[in-house]
Amino acid sequence: MFFISSREVPTVKQIDMRQFWIFxxxxxxxxxxxxWTMIILLVLPVVMLILFGYAITTEIRNSHFVxxxxxxxxxxxxxxxxxxxxxxxxxxxxxxxxxxxxxxxQQGDIGMFIIFxxxxxxxxxxxxxxxxxxVTDGSDPNTANTLTLxxxxxxxxxxxxxxxxxxVPYQIEPEIRLLYNPTMKGLYxxxxxxxxxxxxxxxxxxxxxxIVREKEKGNMEILLVSPMKPISIILxxxxxFFMISLLNFAxxxxxxxxxxxxxxxxxxxxxxxxxxxxxxxxxxxxxxxxTLVSRQMVALLASAMGLLLxxxxxxxxxxxxxxxxxxxxxxxxxxxxxxxxxxxxxxMIMGVGxxxxxxxxxxxxxxxxxxxxxSLRNFKIRLD
Amino acid sequence: xxxxxxxxxxxxxFGSFTAVDHLTFTVKQGEIFGFxxxxxxxxxxxxxxxxxxxxxxxxxxxxxxxxxxxxxEQVKKSIGYMxxxxxxxxxxxxxxxxxxxxxxYGVPDKEIAPRTDEMLSSIDFxxxxxxxxxxxxxxxxxKLAFSISIFHRPQIVFLDEPTSGVDPVVRRQFWELIxxxxxxxxxxxxxxxxxxxxxxxxxxxxxVDGKMAALDTPSELKKAAGVDSMENVFHQxxxxxxxxxx
Numbered sequence: 001m002f003f004i005s006s007r008e009v010p011t012v013k014q015i016d017m018r019q020f021w022i023f024x025x026x027x028x029x030x031x032x033x034x035x036w037t038m039i040i041l042l043v044l045p046v047v048m049l050i051l052f053g054y055a056i057t058t059e060i061r062n063s064h065f066v067x068x069x070x071x072x073x074x075x076x077x078x079x080x081x082x083x084x085x086x087x088x089x090x091x092x093x094x095x096x097x098x099x100x101x102x103x104x105x106q107q108g109d110i111g112m113f114i115i116f117x118x119x120x121x122x123x124x125x126x127x128x129x130x131x132x133x134x135v136t137d138g139s140d141p142n143t144a145n146t147l148t149l150x151x152x153x154x155x156x157x158x159x160x161x162x163x164x165x166x167x168v169p170y171q172i173e174p175e176i177r178l179l180y181n182p183t184m185k186g187l188y189x190x191x192x193x194x195x196x197x198x199x200x201x202x203x204x205x206x207x208x209x210x211i212v213r214e215k216e217k218g219n220m221e222i223l224l225v226s227p228m229k230p231i232s233i234i235l236x237x238x239x240x241f242f243m244i245s246l247l248n249f250a251x252x253x254x255x256x257x258x259x260x261x262x263x264x265x266x267x268x269x270x271x272x273x274x275x276x277x278x279x280x281x282x283x284x285x286x287x288x289x290x291t292l293v294s295r296q297m298v299a300l301l302a303s304a305m306g307l308l309l310x311x312x313x314x315x316x317x318x319x320x321x322x323x324x325x326x327x328x329x330x331x332x333x334x335x336x337x338x339x340x341x342x343x344x345x346x347x348m349i350m351g352v353g354x355x356x357x358x359x360x361x362x363x364x365x366x367x368x369x370x371x372x373x374x375s376l377r378n379f380k381i382r383l384d
Numbered sequence: 385x386x387x388x389x390x391x392x393x394x395x396x397x398f399g400s401f402t403a404v405d406h407l408t409f410t411v412k413q414g415e416i417f418g419f420x421x422x423x424x425x426x427x428x429x430x431x432x433x434x435x436x437x438x439x440x441x442x443x444x445x446x447x448x449x450x451x452x453x454x455x456x457e458q459v460k461k462s463i464g465y466m467x468x469x470x471x472x473x474x475x476x477x478x479x480x481x482x483x484x485x486x487x488x489y490g491v492p493d494k495e496i497a498p499r500t501d502e503m504l505s506s507i508d509f510x511x512x513x514x515x516x517x518x519x520x521x522x523x524x525x526x527k528l529a530f531s532i533s534i535f536h537r538p539q540i541v542f543l544d545e546p547t548s549g550v551d552p553v554v555r556r557q558f559w560e561l562i563x564x565x566x567x568x569x570x571x572x573x574x575x576x577x578x579x580x581x582x583x584x585x586x587x588x589x590x591x592v593d594g595k596m597a598a599l600d601t602p603s604e605l606k607k608a609a610g611v612d613s614m615e616n617v618f619h620q621x622x623x624x625x626x627x628x629x630x
Contacts, residue, residue: 022487026476033475218469225435225465225542226488227457 019228023236030210031240037206045198045248049255052190063111063147064090068101075121075130075162080114082158088150105135112136112147124159191256192344195249195275196337197311200282202245205303207286211237212299215290230379238283245279265351271344274357277364278340284371285336291378311337339363385412388539388571389434393443396429403429405594406443411587413539416562416572418582421591422622427575428544430591434573435542436460448539461489464533464541464570468548471529474518478504481517482532489536503531507561523554527561534565541565543574547581559584582614590621597621 117131
């Protein structure tokens with residue numbers, strides 16, 4: 001009879017490190033040998049940054065416009081000149097009637113047209129009722145708003161120029177200044193969003209799929225019969241994705257700061273700490289999903305529909321949360337990624353310190369603890 | 385020969401449902417013990433208890449000398465396990481699979497390499513050491529999975545329908561492996577759907593409605609039932625079963 005000698009009997013509930021590393025190594029084989037996993041891990045961050053940073057952007061450049069101008073005086077020409085020389089607009093020429101402008105507009109070649117009233121300069125100087133109409137395409141309200149805003153600002157600044165030189169007294173000079181992002185660069189908003197989505201994707205989706213794969217293929221059964229502790233299995237499965245998300249984080253920050261010129265105005269340490277916190281939250285979500293479903297496809301769909309889609313739509317990455325209906329705003333509150341994007345935006349763009357993002361940190365920490373407790377409890381139930 | 389599995393009034397209840405009802409039996413070292421029963425008869429539940437995966441509601445069980453209720457860690461270290469589903473990782477090479485399980489079961493590093501070669505050459509498989517498991521035929525995967533399940537030299541190996549879905553030739557080869565490990569003193573506890581396989585076992589137990597309806601050598605079982613095949617023994621015993629297959 002050969003009993004296991006007392007030396008080998010584990011006396012404390014400790015994790016067998018050799019077992020743990022051998023298992024982790026196996027996880028890396030899985031990742032390195034799967035072409036799609038590698039594509040997601042290496043190519044996706046770059047593609048997402050480019051897509052969200054440049055292609056899908058709310059920022060407007062080179063928008064074409066035409067002008068109907070019966071006045072043709074120094075003021076209207078000055079305004080057209082001002083618009084034309086800005087980086088936002090391209091002047092396509094004058095038209096002979098408002099109807100013609102509308103026709104061109106309907107063809108879709110231009111994004112805006114401007115109609116000046118008669119005697120514009122005189123009216124502006126003397127009667128104060130100079131008329132100008134900016135027409136944009138309301139079927140795309142975001143773009144229309146932005147275009148109008150840009151055009152208005154440019155006209156206003158022209159007006160200021162004129163009155164300054166004319167030295168008219170009692171002139172109100174509204175000065176519009178965009179804090180933190182003075183040039184309205186879309187990238188400033190995009191980088192935190194892309195980081196949030198990628199961490200979510202790698203940690204929550206890939207972790208859950210990878211754990212569920214063990215269940216679906218029957219390996220989990222074998223592992224549970226083995227001396228390996230369930231907690232070691234989960235940790236060993238999580239470690240590679242934790243490391244990969246750190247790598248992704250570094251890649252994005254590198255591309256964003258060095259190549260795209262997005263600043264990190266706040267503390268690097270704070271940025272990294274908040275990102276680590278969010279990585280933990282995402283990993284916990286991944287583990288939780290894996291305890292709830294038993295098929296890879298379900299895990300994939302649950303992560304994609306339940307996490308990624310809301311992350312893109314509701315986190316404020318594309319549409320501002322404040323302009324959503326109340327119900328959706330409430331949904332947005334329970335998305336960890338929304339809090340993370342807020343916090344990183346504040347650190348990177350506004351350069352704030354810890355006290356300004358304390359709320360976000362508290363919310364994320366609470367979520368991390370709740371999710372971990374929930375998923376560990378669930379995992380235990382499934383065992384017996 | 386000493387007893388390596390001792391079950392005494394082993395019972396598992398789920399609420400008011402008694403899945404395993406006062407199971408009492410012993411298995412000797414080196415024995416090939418067939419564990420038969422229709423679906424839902426309680427086979428899986430009994431096996432899970434013996435593997436230390438689930439605690440008995442009442443009764444006791446000793447596996448390799450360890451109490452299954454309180455020493456599941458030691459039980460797990462002393463047994464091997466293979467199921468009908470694959471334990472092997474398809475995207476890992478043959479030797480990587482071996483090394484993984486050897487590591488999980490705590491086989492010392494310096495022993496892994498020589499034992500891997502020894503094991504692979506004994507099943508005539510050394511040339512496939514660096515092959516990815518996914519490119520192996522099904523029968524080979526099953527033989528490999530069995531060899532890996534006894535790589536750490538357990539006292540007992542539990543086989544849960546190990547030959548499901550393989551052709552008769554491979555099943556024959558698989559049973560040769562089972563005999564070989566039995567000769568080396570490893571106790572084999574095997575469940576199967578194929579009643580002809582029951583004939584290969586030293587002793588066979590048949591579970592009906594959570595209870596053990598019969599336990600003896602195949603020839604004694606046939607004699608007692610007055611039939612000429614294990615198939616008929618099985619049908620005679622399970623005809624009166626109340627539980628529907630699940």
